[in-house]
Amino acid sequence: MEFLLAITIGVMVAAAVYLMLARNVLRFIFGLILISNAANLAIFTAGRLTPGAPPLIKEGAYAPAEGVANALPQALVLTAIVIGFGLFAFALVLVYRAYTTLGTLYSDEMDAAEPKGPAQ
Amino acid sequence: MAAGHDEAKGNGFVGWLPVLLSAGIFAFFLQFLPQIAAGDTLRVEWAWAPSLGVALSFLVDGLSLTFALLISGIGTFVLLYSNSYLAGHPQYGRFALYLFSFMLSMLGLVLSDNLIGLFVFWELTTLTSYLLIGFDNESPKARRSALQALLLTGAGGLAMLAGLILLGAVGGSFEISQLVPQAEAIKGSGLYVPILILILAGTFTKSAQVPFHFWLPNAMAAPTPVSAFLHSATMVKAGVYLMARLHPVLSGTELWFWTLTIFGAVTAVFTSVLSLRQDDLKQALAYSTLMALGTLTMLLAPSSGYAITAFATFLVVHSLYKAALFLVVGCVDHGTGTRDADLLGGLARFMPFTAFTAALAGLSMAGLPPFIGYIGKELIYANTITAGDAATFVTVMALAANALMFAVAGVVALRPFWGKRGDTPLEPHEAPWPMLAGPMVLALLGLAFGLMPLLAEVNFTTPTVAAILGDAEKAKHLHLWAGVNTELMLSLATFAIGGLLLALYRPVRRFLEAADAATPSFDNGWDNILDALYRAAKWQTGILQSGNLQRYLFTIFATFVVAVGGTLLLKDAVNLGVALDDMNSPRHWPELVLIVAAALVTASSRSRMLAVAALGVQGIAVALIFISFGAPDVAITQLLVETLVVVLVAVAMLSLPFLDERGKNDRRPKDMVLAVLCGVVVSAVLIGVLQGPLDLRLTDFFETTAAPEAFGRNIVNVILVDFRAIDTFGEIAVIVVAALSAYALLRTTDSSRDRDEEEEELS
Structure with missing residues (x-):
């Protein structure tokens, strides 16, 4: 299952990179969401998959049962999801604001700081 | 220069403080004179970066003390002079700070015994001289000259740093005094040639040897006292000083001898010809400084007692008369408003003290007895006629340069003061005493040392020779009269040719001006080099910094593919055969199919709504995978975030336009290839990771400590909120x-x- 998931993650990355390379920054945002998910899934998969055994400790016990899922990547992914969401929200507002100010969603037309034209 | 300021106001405290400080420094160094003259040396050391072998170590011997006294003595007079020359200048505080800092850097340079410490001071002189040359910062010419000096000497300095580091590595120490005993090993090493070339690149640019000479006359854009200081005893002598300092370590080879002889001789003759061509007195002095630097370089080529004694003598001679003459020219400029040789004449009546000083310094420069300049010249000839294979060449070159200097001395020190009165912009008036004191003392010293050569010999030349050659016995005596010998004949020939050139001054100058105009200019060559550099910078910036987000991202992803993918291929880290056996878990096929389909739809859709919906599907499928494999907390967060993402995008899209302009399409085959390659590389890396062993030590730690130590039963939560x-x-x-x-x-x-x-x- 891990190897199949590795290939799936590859497809996600390919789609994300293709979106991020687009002129339209809204597509870039879509790519950003996709590549965040791919990265989270990659961390999760690299910690190995264990079906149906969450890392919980039973009442009265001091250690989890044998063979529970790896807790470390889960903790990392949880953090990454939240941080990724913060990044996404900020990027989206930036895109929105860029559009209201500059009147375009195309990154190559956002050149207020360095207008195109003959070099000085 | 000074005319526009409120001269009556003066500079007050800021004007006098640096004069007193530098006089104090001079007095401090003067107290070492008897001890050094007796053959002792002093050394102090403070650790700076011991792990790198870098120390602040200072060595006082004949060579460094001679330089230190020249620097602090002339520095004192120059600061005294500036205080009147720039009286009431609104920026005088800045000026005095630069000049004083420059003096301290220069003192550090000549006293430092550590190669790295020396380099630091060397660069400090480069920086402070940049500020001094560009002091008149509203003048484009001053700015250009300052930058030219900075770039040229800075580039040489970088080459020199490489040379010094190699030298330290080969010799096993950065302390010069510890390198001297290693001289034979260093000269025998395979790195000797690169070391020599790199270090000479630094000293030749700093000491303005042809073809790096052109920055020095341009640096005359600085106020006259600065020129007097930088170009008599300090800045340009730094290169000569370093060659003298490293003489015991590096000299004695054919390469050393011929490089220094040829560069020195060519510089001396070429620039003294150019010196005679100038009509600005300051420029004439600047070119004659180049002649002196060439001569000093030439004198450092051999290791004979005559050469080094001549070096030590001429060093003192030149510093004294050149500083005096620069300051005199400043007085003339101050008193008449011009420095043009054609406009000046008959000033002796109006400026008697200046004329007297100029005459004393000029006679020393011309090499006439009984001035020390005469003794210096005799010693130069004594060296050239004993120079072995090179004797004829160097004698002819020295004769030419000295005869030209004789003529230039006449042009600078005599013609403005005698003869018909010229037509000057200002009514000529004598300079105030602080401007006369310095040049007069320096010029009188030239006479005093000439009349009492023993004074110079005991205190300066013999200790300097001892420092360079390691043996005071090798030093030659300084005589005014050594009997009728070849040197005397050569001197007489010098005077004859020089006198002839002076008599024919106008036609000679017209001829030289024509010749100069017909030859390509080094200064223009410099401009071409700089222009080419700017063009290259613009060209490569245009390529690297296109300002286009897509291109940046493309470069980043392509680099990722090449670097990571290339490493995988080279290391053969992935076994794809195993991966394909892993098709036997049909329970989770639906999630994977959903993810793949949603990702592809998002990437290819032209409809915003479809793309957002597909993103949502993909996010929920990822959450399903989390929940299937024992991560309910992650899955809940993922669901929540994914919902928020879709809502936010949908809200934002209310006021955003469609993805593509009407009629346009988003098909980018090149990007698609790169995207697929990125995907393949990520998959391959992940498969490689999965095939490797898994280190569970951290997980084990969290599992065994979560309940007993952190009192939590949900390990993921404990990690997040506790560990x-x-x-x-x-x-x-x-x-x-x-x-x-x-x-x-x-x-x-x-x-x-x-x-x-x-x-x-x-x-």
Whole structure:
């Protein structure tokens, strides 16, 4: 299952990179969401998959049962999801604001700081 | 220069303080004179970066003490002189600070025994001289000259740093005094040639040897006292000093001898010809400085007692007369408003003290007895006629240069003061005493040392020879009269040729001006080099910094593919055969199919709604995978976030345009190839990771300590809020900052947008 998931993650990355390379920054945002998910899934998969055994400790016990899922990547992914969401929200507002100010969603037309034209 | 300021006001405290400080420094060094003259040396050391072998170590011997006295003595007079020359200048404080810092850097340079310490002081002189040459910062010419000096000597300095590091590595120490005993090993090493070339690149640029000479006359854009200081005893002598200092370590080879002889001789003759061509007195002196630097370089080529004694003598001679003459020219400029040789004449009546000083310094420069300049010249000839294979060449070159110097001395020191009165912009008047004191003392010293050569011999030349050759016995005596010998004949020939050149001054200068105009200019060559550099910089910046987000991202992803993918191929890290056996878990096929399909739809859709919906599907499928493999907490968070993402995008899209302009398509085959390659590389890396062993030590630690130590039963939660609590706190801070920034972006009113909208409504 891990190897199949590795290939799936590859497809996600390919789609994300293709979106991020687009002129339209809204597509870039879509790519950003996709590549965040791919990265989270990659961390999760690299910690190995264990079906149906969450890392919980039973009442009265001091250690989890044998063979529970790896807790470390889960903790990392949880953090990454939240941080990724913060990044996404900020990027989206930036895109929105860029559009209201500059009147375009195309990154190559956002050149207020360095207008195109003959070099000085 | 000084005419525009309120001279009556003076500079007050700021004017006198540096004079007193540098006089104090001079007195401090003067007290070492008897001890050094007796053959002792002093050394002090403070650790600086011991792990790198870098120390602040200072060595006082004959060579460094001679330089230190020249620097601090002339520095004192120059600061005294400047205080009147720039009286009431609004920026005098800045000027005095630069000049004083320069003097301290120069003292550090000549006293430092550590190669790296020496280099630091060397670069400090480069920087402070940049500030001094460009002091008149509103003049484009001054700025250009300052930058030229900085770039040229800075580039040489970098080459020199490489040479010094190699030298330290080969010799096993950065202390010069410890390198001297290693001289034979260093000369025998395979790195000797690169060391020599790199170090000479630094000293030749600093000491303005042809073909790096052109920055020095340009540096005359600085105020005259600065020129007097930089170009008599200090800045340009730094290169000569370093060659003298490293003479015991590096000299004695054919390469050393011929390089220094040829560069020195060519510089001396070429620049003394150019010196005679100048009509600006200051420029004439600048070129004659180059002649002196060439001669000093030439004298350092051999290791004979005559050569080094001549070096030590001429060093003192030149510093004394050149500083005096520069200051005299400043007095003339100050008193008449011009420095043009054609306009000046008969000034002796109006400026008697200046004329007297000029005559004394000029006679020393011309090499006439009984001045020390005569003794210096005799010693130069004594060296050249004993120079072995090179004797004829160097004697002819020295004769030519000295005869030309004789003529230049006449042009600078005699013609302005005698003969018919010229037509000057200002009514000539004598300079105030602080401007006369320095040049007069320096010029009188030239006479005093000439009349009492023993004074110079005991205190300066013999200790300097001892420092360079390691043996005071090798030093030659300084005589005014050594009997009728070849040197005397050569001197007489010098005077005859020089006198002839002076008599024919006008036709000779016209001829030289014509010749100069017909030959290509080094200065223009420099401009061409700089222009080419600017063009190259612009060209490569245009390629690397296109300002286009797509191109940047393309470069980043392509680099990722090449670097990571290339490493995988080279290391043969992935076994794909195993991966394909892994098709036997049909229970989870639906999620994978959903993810793949949703990703592809998002990437290819031209409809915003479809793309957002597909993104949502993909996010929920990822959450399903989390929940299937024992991560319910992650899955809940993922679901929540994914919902928020879709809602936010949908809200934002209410006021955003469609993805593609009408009729346009988003098909980018090149990007597609790169995207697929990225995907393949990520999959391959992940498969490689999965095939490797898994280190579970951290997980084991968390599993065994979660309940007993942190009293929690949900291990993931314990990790987040207990073991990595600060990390989680930081994460909360990031979210708060993102929220605040987003809020700020949304709230700030945008006037330009409103204006655009109004215009649209109007049209």
